[in-house]
Amino acid sequence: MDASSAQIRQRLILIAAIAVGGIVITVRTERSSSDLRGFHAVWVANWQQPSVENRPDPEDPYAPSFYVLFAPLGALPLWGAALVIYLINIGCAWGIVRLTIGLLNLPPPDYAQLWIPVVGVAPFFLGTLTLGQNTLILMCLVLGAYTFARQGREFRGGCLIGLATAIKVYPVLFLVPFALRLRWKVCAGFLATIVFVAGGLGTLFFGYETNVGWYHSWGRFVTRADQDRLEDPAFPRSMRCTARYNNQAVHAVLARVMMDVPAKWYGDRFQVNLLKCDAATWRRARTGATLFFAGLGIAALCGLRLNRRRQLPRLLPVAETGGGISRDARELGMVCSWFFLTSPMVWTHYLVWAFFPLACVVRQRPHRPRMAMFVIGAWFAAECLIGSKFSRAIGVNLWAGLLLFSWFAVPALHAMTMRFVNYRRNLDDGPIPLSTRSGDKNKRRAA
Numbered sequence: 543m544d545a546s547s548a549q550i551r552q553r554l555i556l557i558a559a560i561a562v563g564g565i566v567i568t569v570r571t572e573r574s575s576s577d578l579r580g581f582h583a584v585w586v587a588n589w590q591q592p593s594v595e596n597r598p599d600p601e602d603p604y605a606p607s608f609y610v611l612f613a614p615l616g617a618l619p620l621w622g623a624a625l626v627i628y629l630i631n632i633g634c635a636w637g638i639v640r641l642t643i644g645l646l647n648l649p650p651p652d653y654a655q656l657w658i659p660v661v662g663v664a665p666f667f668l669g670t671l672t673l674g675q676n677t678l679i680l681m682c683l684v685l686g687a688y689t690f691a692r693q694g695r696e697f698r699g700g701c702l703i704g705l706a707t708a709i710k711v712y713p714v715l716f717l718v719p720f721a722l723r724l725r726w727k728v729c730a731g732f733l734a735t736i737v738f739v740a741g742g743l744g745t746l747f748f749g750y751e752t753n754v755g756w757y758h759s760w761g762r763f764v765t766r767a768d769q770d771r772l773e774d775p776a777f778p779r780s781m782r783c784t785a786r787y788n789n790q791a792v793h794a795v796l797a798r799v800m801m802d803v804p805a806k807w808y809g810d811r812f813q814v815n816l817l818k819c820d821a822a823t824w825r826r827a828r829t830g831a832t833l834f835f836a837g838l839g840i841a842a843l844c845g846l847r848l849n850r851r852r853q854l855p856r857l858l859p860v861a862e863t864g865g866g867i868s869r870d871a872r873e874l875g876m877v878c879s880w881f882f883l884t885s886p887m888v889w890t891h892y893l894v895w896a897f898f899p900l901a902c903v904v905r906q907r908p909h910r911p912r913m914a915m916f917v918i919g920a921w922f923a924a925e926c927l928i929g930s931k932f933s934r935a936i937g938v939n940l941w942a943g944l945l946l947f948s949w950f951a952v953p954a955l956h957a958m959t960m961r962f963v964n965y966r967r968n969l970d971d972g973p974i975p976l977s978t979r980s981g982d983k984n985k986r987r988a989a
Contacts, residue, residue, distance in 0.1 A: 560632055563628070563632075563671070564625055564628050564629070567624055567625075567628045567671060567672060567674075568621045568624045568625050568628070570672060571620060571621065571624035571674060572620060572621050572624070576624075576672070576673055576674050577673045577674055577675055578620075578623065578624055578627060578673065578674025578675075579620065579674075581609075581612065581674070582615065582616070582620050582623050582624075584596055584597070584609055584616075585609065585612060585613055585615050585616030585623070586616040587616070588609060588613055588616060588747075588748075589613060589614075589616030589617055590616075592747060592748045592749060592752050593752060594752055594755035594756055594759060597756060597759055597760075602760075602763070603711075603763070603782075603887070604710065604760075605708065605710075605711060605740070605757075605760055606740070606744060606748070606753065606756035606757055606760055607708040607709070607736075607739045607740045607743075607744060608708065608709050608710065609756075610739065610743050610744050610747050610748070611705075611708060611709060611739065611743070613747055615627075624674060627674050627676075628671060628674075630679060631670065631671055631678045631679065634678040634679050634681065634682035635667070635678055637682045637685075637686070638678065638681050638682050638685055638897065638898075639656065641682070641685040641686060641689055642656070642685065642897070642898055642901050643656075644689060645685065645688060645689060645692070645867075645868070645870065645871045645874065645898075646867055646871055646901060646902065646905045647867070647868070648905070652905075655901075655904045655905070656901060656904070658900060658901075658904050658918060659896070659897045659898075659900035659901045659904060660897070661922075662896060662897070662900045662918070662921055662922060662925060663893065663894045663896055663897045663900070665890075665925065665928065666890055666891055666892075666893040666894040666896075667894050669890050669891040669894075670891040670894055673891060675891050676709055676710065677891055677892060677894050677895070678894065679706075679709065680706045680709060680710055680713055681894070681895060681897070681898075683702045683703070683705055683706040683709075683713070684702070684703060684706055684713055684716050684874075685874070685898065686699075686702050687699040687700070687701075687702035687703045687706075687716065687728075688716075688870055688871075688873075688874050690702065691720065691725070691728055691870065692868070692870050696720075696725055696727035696728045696731065697727045697728070697730060697731040697734075698731060699720075699728050699731065700717070700720070700727065700728035700729060700730060700731025700732040700733075700734075700735070701731040701732070701734065701735045702731075703716055703717050703728070703731075703732050703735075704731060704732040704733070704734070704735025704736045704739070705735055705739070707732070707736065708735065708736060708739040708740065712881060712885055715877055715880065715881055715884070716874070716877050717729065717732055718839075718840070718843065718877065719843050719873040719874075719877065722840070722843055722844060722847065723847060740757070741753075744756070744757075763782075764782075772821065772822075772825065773821070773825060774821040775797035775798075775801050775803045775821065775824065776801065776802075776803050776821065778807065782886055783886040783887045784887070785797040785798055785803055785805070786805065786806065786807065787805040787806055787931050787934045787935035788889060788890060788934060789887055789888060789889065790882070790888040790889075790890075790892075790893075790934065790937055790939040790940045790943070791885055791886050791887055791888040791940070792828070792831045792832065792835065792883060792884075792940065793828050793831075793832075793886050794887075794937075795936070795937035795940050796824060796827050796828055796831065797824055797828075798813075798814050798815065798935050798936070798937075799814060799815060799816050799817065799936065799937075800815065800816075800817045800819040800823065800824050800827065801815055801817075801818075801819055801820075801821070801824055802815050802818060803815065805931070805935035806931065812931070812932070812935075814932060814935040814936055832884065835880070835883040835884055836884055838951065838955075839876070839877075839880040839883070839884065839947075839951070841955060841958070842876060842880075842950065842951035842954040842955055843873060843876065843877075843954070844958060845954035845955050845956075845957050845958030845959075845961075846869060846872055846873060846876065846950075846954040846957070847869075848957055848958055848961050867902060867905055867906060871902060872902065872950055872954075874898060875898055875899040875901075875902040875949075875950055876899075876947065876950035876951060876954070878895045878896065878898050878899045879895075879896065879899045879943055879946040879947035879949075879950065880947055880951075881895060882895075882896075882939075882940065882943030882944070882946075882947070883940075883943065883944060883947060888939070888940070888943075890928065890939075893939060893943075896921065896943070896946060899946050899949070899950070900918070900921065900946070902949075902950070903917055903918060903946075903949055904918070913949070917945055917946060917949050920942055920945050921942050921945070921946060923942075924938045924939050924941070924942035925942075
C-alpha cells in the first residue's frame with residue numbers, strides 16, 4: 543500500500559509539473575519572443591488564404607511541407623497552438639525515453655542510468671520547449687523509424703523518416719545507414735511519404751500553382767540561384783547559415799575563428815578571430831571540412847557494417863564489437879552525433895539529439911569505462927560552458943559533438959582497417975588450401 547501511494551504521489555507531482563510548464567510556456571509565447579510566433583503567423587495566413595506571399599522570409603529554411611503538416615494550428619489562437627505543441631513535445635519526450643530503452647535493451651534495474659543523458663541535454667530540452675521548436679518530434683519519429691526497422695517493418699520505418707524530413711530537412715541523414723545497407727523497403731517508404739506530403743497534401747492545401755510557387759521560392763534559397771555574390775561571413779545576407787556565436791556548426795565556427803568578423807552583430811559586439819583569412823580561404827576550408835566529415839561518417843558507417851562478432855571474432859576486443867548494443871543502435875547513435883558535424887546550422891536546441899548517443903555511451907560504459915567517463919565528462923563541461931558567449935563562439939559544443947562522434951566512429955574505422963589488413967595478409971600468404979578451409983568451416987559449424 544505504501545508503494546502504491548508513493549507511485550500515486552509521484553504521478554500527481556509529474557502531472558502538476560507538466561501543467562505548470564504548460565501555463566509558463568503559453569504565457570511566455572504570448573508575451574515574449576518565441577520561434578512559434580513566426581510559425582503561427584504563417585499558419586494563420588495560410589489557413590485564411592494560401593498564398594506564396596505568406597512565406598515569411600526568402601531566407602526561411604523550412605520546406606513548404608512543414609507549413610502544410612502544421613496548417614491546422616492556424617485555426618487556433620497563439621496560446622492554443624503553443625499549448626498543443628507543448629503537449630506534443632511532452633508526449634514525444636516520453637516516447638523518446640521508451641524507445642531508447644527498447645533500442646538499447648535496457649532491463650528495468652538499469653533504467654536509472656538514463657539520468658546521465660537526461661541531465662546532459664536538460665538545458666537544450668528546456669530551450670526546445672520554450673521556443674516551441676519541433677526537435678523532440680523529429681527525434682521521436684526517427685527513433686520510432688529505427689525501432690520499426692529493427693522489428694522488420696522497414697517500409698513503416700522509412701515512412702517515419704520521410705515524415706520527419708518533411709518537417710525539417712536534416713533527418714534525411716538518418717536514411718544513409720539504410721541506403722548503405724541496401725534496405726530498399728526503408729528507402730521506398732521514405733520516398734512514398736515525401737511524395738505524398740509534398741505533392742499530394744501540398745497540392746490539396748495550397749492548390750497546384752501555389753504549392754509549386756512555395757517550392758520554387760524555397761528551392762531558390764537552398765540552391766542560392768538568385769545570389770549575386772559568393773558567400774562571405776562579412777555580409778550575413780550572402781550566407782545560408784549565420785556566423786553568430788550561438789551557431790555551433792563547422793561553417794560558423796570556422797568563420798568566427800578564421801575571419802575578422804564579429805561573433806555577435808548586435809548589442810555588445812565581440813570577436814574571437816585567431817586568423818586573418820579572406821572569404822575565399824574560408825570557403826575552401828568550409829568545403830574541405832564538410833567533405834571530410836561527410837566522408838568520415840560514411841566510412842565509419844561502412845566500417846560499422848563490417849564490425850560483427852561473427853565476422854571478426856578475434857581481431858577486436860569486446861569494447862570494439864558493440865559493447866552489448868545492437869548495430870542499429872550504434873548506427874543511430876553515430877548519425878545523431880554525425881549531424882552536429884555536417885549541418886550548416888546547429889542551434890542550441892539541436893543538441894538535444896545528443897540524448898541517444900549519450901545513452902549509448904552509458905550503456906557501453908562497463909566495456910570502455912575510462913573512455914566513457916572522459917566523453918561524458920567532456921560533454922558535461924561543454925554543457926556548463928554554454929553560459930559563456932566566448933566559449934560558444936569558439937565552438938565548445940562542436941568539439942564536444944566531435945568527441946561524441948568519435949566514440950562510435952573510431953571503433954568502426956578500426957574494424958574496417960583491420961578487415962583490410964587481414965584481407966591483404968591473406969593475399970600475401972597465397973590461397974588457402976581447400977582442406978584447411980573445409981576444416982575451418984567444420985570448426986565454425988561445431989562452435
